[in-house]
Amino acid sequence: MSLVSGPGRGGSGGSVPDELKLVVDRHVKYIQSLDTRQDELEYWLTEHLRLNGVYWGLTALHLLGHPEALPRDATIDFVLSCQHENGGFGAAPGHDAHMLYTVSAVQILATVDAVEELDRKGKAGGEKVGEYIASLQDPMTGSFAGDEWGEIDTRFLFGAFNALSLLHLLSLVDVPKAVAHVQGCGNFDGGYGVSPGAESHAGQIYTCVGALAIAGRLDLVDRDRLGGWLSERQLPNGGLNGRPEKLEDVCYSWWVLTSLAMIDRIHWIDGEKLTQFILQCQDLDKGGIADRPGDMVDVFHTVFGIAGLSLLGFPGLQAVDPIYCMPKAITSRIFGR
Amino acid sequence: MSHGIPRGSGVQPATAEDRQKELQKIKDYKGLVESVHLRIQERQYTIDTLDLTTKLLRWNPEFYTIWNHRRLIMRHILSAGSGEDGQGFKTSHDASVNIISDELSFLLPLMRKYPKCYWIWNYRLWLLEQSTHYLPAVAGRQLWQQELALASKMLSLDSRNFHGWGYRRTVVNALESPELQSDGSASTLTEQEFDYTTKMINTNLSNFSAWHTRSKLIPKVLTKKQADKVARRKFLDEELELIQRALWAGSEDQSLWFYHQNLMSTFDPKYAADSMAPDLSGEERLEYVTQEIGRIQEMLDGAEDCKWIYQSLISLSILYKCLSGKWPVGQSVIGHWVDELAKLDPLRANRWADLRRDLGAP
Numbered sequence: 001m002s003l004v005s006g007p008g009r010g011g012s013g014g015s016v017p018d019e020l021k022l023v024v025d026r027h028v029k030y031i032q033s034l035d036t037r038q039d040e041l042e043y044w045l046t047e048h049l050r051l052n053g054v055y056w057g058l059t060a061l062h063l064l065g066h067p068e069a070l071p072r073d074a075t076i077d078f079v080l081s082c083q084h085e086n087g088g089f090g091a092a093p094g095h096d097a098h099m100l101y102t103v104s105a106v107q108i109l110a111t112v113d114a115v116e117e118l119d120r121k122g123k124a125g126g127e128k129v130g131e132y133i134a135s136l137q138d139p140m141t142g143s144f145a146g147d148e149w150g151e152i153d154t155r156f157l158f159g160a161f162n163a164l165s166l167l168h169l170l171s172l173v174d175v176p177k178a179v180a181h182v183q184g185c186g187n188f189d190g191g192y193g194v195s196p197g198a199e200s201h202a203g204q205i206y207t208c209v210g211a212l213a214i215a216g217r218l219d220l221v222d223r224d225r226l227g228g229w230l231s232e233r234q235l236p237n238g239g240l241n242g243r244p245e246k247l248e249d250v251c252y253s254w255w256v257l258t259s260l261a262m263i264d265r266i267h268w269i270d271g272e273k274l275t276q277f278i279l280q281c282q283d284l285d286k287g288g289i290a291d292r293p294g295d296m297v298d299v300f301h302t303v304f305g306i307a308g309l310s311l312l313g314f315p316g317l318q319a320v321d322p323i324y325c326m327p328k329a330i331t332s333r334i335f336g337r
Numbered sequence: 338m339s340h341g342i343p344r345g346s347g348v349q350p351a352t353a354e355d356r357q358k359e360l361q362k363i364k365d366y367k368g369l370v371e372s373v374h375l376r377i378q379e380r381q382y383t384i385d386t387l388d389l390t391t392k393l394l395r396w397n398p399e400f401y402t403i404w405n406h407r408r409l410i411m412r413h414i415l416s417a418g419s420g421e422d423g424q425g426f427k428t429s430h431d432a433s434v435n436i437i438s439d440e441l442s443f444l445l446p447l448m449r450k451y452p453k454c455y456w457i458w459n460y461r462l463w464l465l466e467q468s469t470h471y472l473p474a475v476a477g478r479q480l481w482q483q484e485l486a487l488a489s490k491m492l493s494l495d496s497r498n499f500h501g502w503g504y505r506r507t508v509v510n511a512l513e514s515p516e517l518q519s520d521g522s523a524s525t526l527t528e529q530e531f532d533y534t535t536k537m538i539n540t541n542l543s544n545f546s547a548w549h550t551r552s553k554l555i556p557k558v559l560t561k562k563q564a565d566k567v568a569r570r571k572f573l574d575e576e577l578e579l580i581q582r583a584l585w586a587g588s589e590d591q592s593l594w595f596y597h598q599n600l601m602s603t604f605d606p607k608y609a610a611d612s613m614a615p616d617l618s619g620e621e622r623l624e625y626v627t628q629e630i631g632r633i634q635e636m637l638d639g640a641e642d643c644k645w646i647y648q649s650l651i652s653l654s655i656l657y658k659c660l661s662g663k664w665p666v667g668q669s670v671i672g673h674w675v676d677e678l679a680k681l682d683p684l685r686a687n688r689w690a691d692l693r694r695d696l697g698a699p
């Protein structure tokens with residue numbers, strides 16, 4: 001079982017009615033259909049997103065209240081088929097191990113309550129997965145690489161904190177040094193970049209604030225300044241952009257919104273207008289959510305659209321954990337809170 | 338993930354023949370993937386294998402594992418060149434330069450076609466790092482120098498390209514590193530890069546990337562100049578003039594206001610230590626703040642619907658009060674500014690409500 005992450009070709013570009021609702025059943029069907037597109041070339045060209053795709057689809061289904069819509073055993077089998085002996089996971093069988101996919105693997109297993117399957121059926125047990133992640137930390141700078149080839153990015157640092165905390169193995173890494181690295185990525189606008197010196201960017205802010213939240217160091221964030229910059233991401237049509245002078249987008253809307261939530265400033269934007277913007281990005285006939293109204297849908301924007309609606313308190317959705325982008329009921333179970 | 342692709346724009350295979358063609362393509366693609374994997378498993382790090390990865394990566398540059406395979410092949414070829422494989426086969430440095438140059442040229446059209454594909458950029462940087470390792474400093478430096486020109490060219494085409502600015506920063510760091518100095522002396526491009534941001538800002542004021550980069554370079558420029566208090570004040574005054582001129586030209590431009598806010602931090606005891614003039618006295622800070630309040634108030638004339646002006650006036654007033662213990666204008670004036678701000682910016686109504694609360698509802 002695996003889900004394709006590309007936009008596909010279908011979809012209807014029909015006009016959007018004024019009174020919008022969330023077409024839950026269509027979204028569920030859309031996500032389920034992603035496993036049945038092997039006869040499209042794109043299915044094969046997007047293999048590098050396969051494991052992320054399962055995380056995105058599964059999380060969307062849980063938030064929609066349909067956790068059973070993907071078969072649990074097949075999901076676990078697919079995840080384990082992507083594992084390498086060093087503990088890390090690739091995007092799909094035959095793809096090299098990398099932080100991004102290792103994090104998705106851990107998140108999926110945590111969501112379906114199957115972390116112990118690593119020890120039972122994995123090519124390497126849970127402890128080894130933690131060691132793989134920890135091996136990617138630079139002991140000098142505290143930063144994390146994506147894989148053995150050494151690319152550094154605050155996305156990988158957050159990914160490491162995310163997966164290790166879900167495995168209760170955060171003690172394997174130097175948390176204070178990593179926190180200092182995050183601080184070094186801070187900018188005058190209160191935001192954070194991909195590395196020291198880099199411009200603030202909503203996606204990168206999410207990863208840095210998320211990492212500080214997991215480390216229990218949100219005291220280091222300049223909440224008013226960052227909150228101000230983030231709130232200015234909202235544009236008149238209700239959608240949010242990721243940097244000044246850029247277009248609005250459902251995925252950036254999530255990263256900005258959840259960062260605001262983590263620093264208790266979610267009320268600084270117009271939630272009602274953002275809700276309307278996300279609803280307008282749905283494909284009402286075939287299901288799925290796009291980056292902007294009228295564009296092609298994909299599972300990536302589908303999960304972040306639904307997660308955004310959940311965080312905005314949209315009726316009928318399961319609560320989302322703003323740090324992990326997983327169902328709150330599941331992170332509560334894992335962290336016993 | 339997809340961005341900006343209109344719904345319904347994909348071509349559905351209409352006929353049985355089309356579907357057959359697509360299935361054949363899938364077969365070709367999977368066959369190519371299979372043969373590359375197999376050769377790498379067998380450690381066939383040869384030119385033939387390299388050519389197969391070329392074909393595959395042109396088809397699908399997002400396939401990160403294939404970039405990793407290509408690294409293995411490159412490392413093998415280059416280390417053979419430096420006689421590290423123990424086969425007694427030595428390539429000259431010239432040959433290594435050619436190999437790396439060819440590789441860099443192979444990447445160029447891919448970067449143009451897929452400007453947002455992270456893996457291509459990573460691979461290019463990895464390759465350049467190899468050049469630092471395998472080539473003498475002069476030859477390595479030349480390659481990196483060309484990259485700086487490339488970054489300039491990309492940014493002239495798209496002045497906000499996120500990868501472009503990041504790439505430029507990495508290239509500059511490399512050019513400043515001791516490994517790339519032929520005489521081992523320290524080298525810095527700080528001033529050259531600072532001038533570059535001025536040039537980019539003069540071309541287009543709405544360039545948050547350039548303002549950001551400027552904020553990061555200023556402390557370095559001042560440190561390098563060993564600027565004393567007088568020199569720092571002079572620098573600050575020039576920045577204040579620059580942002581004033583910019584704000585008069587584009588008072589609705591949020592990039593400019595964020596940079597203005599950054600400059601105002603110089604006068605805020607909470608931020609001053611990290612600013613370009615950390616040792617201003619309390620009186621000097623108050624003088625600057627008073628001057629700015631006057632200047633921004635002038636801007637209001639004819640731009641009464643610009644929310645940024647009110648926002649700036651309010652935060653400057655708060656700073657004034659923090660420095661002097663009293664408000665710069667009557668509290669009813671500040672109350673009026675908050676009212677205007679809330680009226681002009683309903684999206685952030687709750688933010689302004691919080692502000693009103695923090696001000697003690699003047």
Ligand SMILES: [Zn+2]
Nearest residue numbers: 249251252291
């Ligand atoms: Zn997006």
